[in-house]
Amino acid sequence: MRIAIIGAGPTGLFLAAALARRGHRVTAVDRDPGPAPDGWRRRGVMQFHHAHAFRGQVPDALEAELPEAHAAWLAAGAEPIDVTLPDGRVVRGGMRSRRETFERVLRAVVGARPGVELRCDHVEAVTFDRAGRADGVRVGRAHLPADLVIDASGRAGRVTRPLRGPAAVTGRTGIAYVDRQYRLHDGAEPGPMTNLIAWQADLDGYQVIIFLHERGIFSVLIVRPVDDPDLVGLRHEAAFEAACAAVPGLATWTDPGRSRPITPVLAGGELVNRYRGQAGPDGAAHRGLIFAGDAVCTTTPMFGRGITTSFLQARELLRLLDRHGDDLDPVPAAFDAWCETHMRPWVEDHVRMDDATVRRWAGEDVDLTRRLPSDLIMAAAAVDPEIAPALGPYLGMLAGPASLDAVEPRAAAVYRSGWRPPPAEGPGRRELAEIVRGVLAAA
Numbered sequence: 345m346r347i348a349i350i351g352a353g354p355t356g357l358f359l360a361a362a363l364a365r366r367g368h369r370v371t372a373v374d375r376d377p378g379p380a381p382d383g384w385r386r387r388g389v390m391q392f393h394h395a396h397a398f399r400g401q402v403p404d405a406l407e408a409e410l411p412e413a414h415a416a417w418l419a420a421g422a423e424p425i426d427v428t429l430p431d432g433r434v435v436r437g438g439m440r441s442r443r444e445t446f447e448r449v450l451r452a453v454v455g456a457r458p459g460v461e462l463r464c465d466h467v468e469a470v471t472f473d474r475a476g477r478a479d480g481v482r483v484g485r486a487h488l489p490a491d492l493v494i495d496a497s498g499r500a501g502r503v504t505r506p507l508r509g510p511a512a513v514t515g516r517t518g519i520a521y522v523d524r525q526y527r528l529h530d531g532a533e534p535g536p537m538t539n540l541i542a543w544q545a546d547l548d549g550y551q552v553i554i555f556l557h558e559r560g561i562f563s564v565l566i567v568r569p570v571d572d573p574d575l576v577g578l579r580h581e582a583a584f585e586a587a588c589a590a591v592p593g594l595a596t597w598t599d600p601g602r603s604r605p606i607t608p609v610l611a612g613g614e615l616v617n618r619y620r621g622q623a624g625p626d627g628a629a630h631r632g633l634i635f636a637g638d639a640v641c642t643t644t645p646m647f648g649r650g651i652t653t654s655f656l657q658a659r660e661l662l663r664l665l666d667r668h669g670d671d672l673d674p675v676p677a678a679f680d681a682w683c684e685t686h687m688r689p690w691v692e693d694h695v696r697m698d699d700a701t702v703r704r705w706a707g708e709d710v711d712l713t714r715r716l717p718s719d720l721i722m723a724a725a726a727v728d729p730e731i732a733p734a735l736g737p738y739l740g741m742l743a744g745p746a747s748l749d750a751v752e753p754r755a756a757a758v759y760r761s762g763w764r765p766p767p768a769e770g771p772g773r774r775e776l777a778e779i780v781r782g783v784l785a786a787a
């Protein structure tokens with residue numbers, strides 16, 4: 345088949361290589377020109393330079409479909425995180441890497457792959473034949489004919505918006521974050537970790553996370569409610585550094601004796617949870633056109649799930665295309681059904697958690713009239729150890745959010761007893777806002 349892919353981000357690149365490997369001729373069109381000698385700006389993918397964590401499913405997918413990219417990623421410094429299970433088996437828990445390191449490698453390997461053309465251009469529209477089947481894309485004034493069009497244009501892609509029905513799950517989260525990358529000094533030990541991927545602390549009214557990347561590089565994130573005008577000031581370097589010094593866990597990592605900043609402070613916009621199926625405005629999936637990756641679902645990044653959900657989708661799509669061969673017609677609806685079952689629950693899980701988090705930050709108590717959000721179920725394991733065995737599969741995304749339903753009543757009992765997760769050590773939001781105000785006033 346001739347396959348046109350809109351977008352050469354992680355989803356488009358991965359699919360391009362895997363489909364070419366199956367003998368298809370693939371053109372992935374992306375307006376981004378790729379890395380330049382002075383860096384890679386990656387306009388249009390705002391999160392590119394922000395912190396990314398990689399779950400085990402990402403290297404697993406590469407090993408299965410594109411082993412040379414996996415090898416090149418390791419050669420570029422990515423560090424595998426291995427987990428030993430209680431039965432002694434060792435499984436891949438994730439990969440420590442920056443997004444830029446990952447995507448540079450992926451792009452270089454996929455671009456060199458026979459059967460893949462990476463074209464730098466802007467897709468203006470998907471084109472349809474008289475029978476209503478997608479038959480290619482318009483790139484500038486040219487028509488790129490295709491038997492199958494895959495829209496991997498990400499969360500910000502606009503080109504297919506008129507072709508899509510309303511999002512099934514969507515919502516402003518009321519959450520934003522700022523982050524900055526640091527590098528450990530030679531020989532310096534990393535600071536404390538909460539799990540294999542991150543160190544995380546919930547303070548009174550906000551959250552902080554550290555993601556460890558490759559070669560001693562790490563990101564510090566301060567996650568805040570968007571409606572707090574003072575915390576917007578964290579985007580200023582002096583305010584960010586003062587906040588790092590004030591939160592004991594962050595102070596340990598960012599101590600000048602241990603590490604130094606290597607980027608400016610990066611401020612992101614409000615985070616979004618969204619799930620969109622394959623349906624067009626008339627409610628039916630298109631023929632010859634499939635949406636994948638962030639074009640289907642996006643989740644707030646505190647759990648680092650986006651590239652995993654994108655690659656899980658890509659692998660399912662490959663499985664369906666393998667199964668149906670030349671008969672593409674059943675694929676969009678079959679893929680949609682899979683996404684409804686396997687992707688949508690993650691977005692709903694994030695909506696529930698983020699909504700409850702913002703309410704708690706605003707001073708509301710835990711709402712015991714509804715199913716508890718997953719993060720509160722996990723927190724309750726500190727009091728009721730019977731909850732703990734359910735958490736591993738959920739955290740590893742080996743079982744969906746519904747896998748926590750079995751222990752939710754136990755967690756609810758913990759909260760009904762009056763227990764609440766104690767805020768981590770450090771200034772509460774009001775005190776943090778004062779610190780930021782003070783620093784900015786003195787500047």
Ligand SMILES: Cc1cc2nc3c(=O)[nH]c(=O)nc-3n(C[C@H](O)[C@H](O)[C@H](O)COP(=O)(O)OP(=O)(O)OC[C@H]3O[C@@H](n4cnc5c(N)ncnc54)[C@H](O)[C@@H]3O)c2cc1C
Pocket residue numbers: 350351352353354355356373374375376387388389390391394395396397398399465466467468496497498499500501502503612636637638639645647648649650651652654
């Ligand atoms: C702040 C933030 C932090 C995140 N952190 C993590 C994390 O820690 N771990 C994780 O797994 N995920 C994380 N994610 C999610 C992750 O970044 C996305 O899941 C991932 O980028 C999805 O890849 P994609 O290829 O589907 O889309 P994108 O990466 O958005 O790529 C889409 C591509 O399409 C191109 N494009 C769009 N329209 C057109 C057009 N008309 N013509 C030509 N080209 C076009 C764009 O230029 C872009 O290159 C984070 C997201 C955010 C917002």
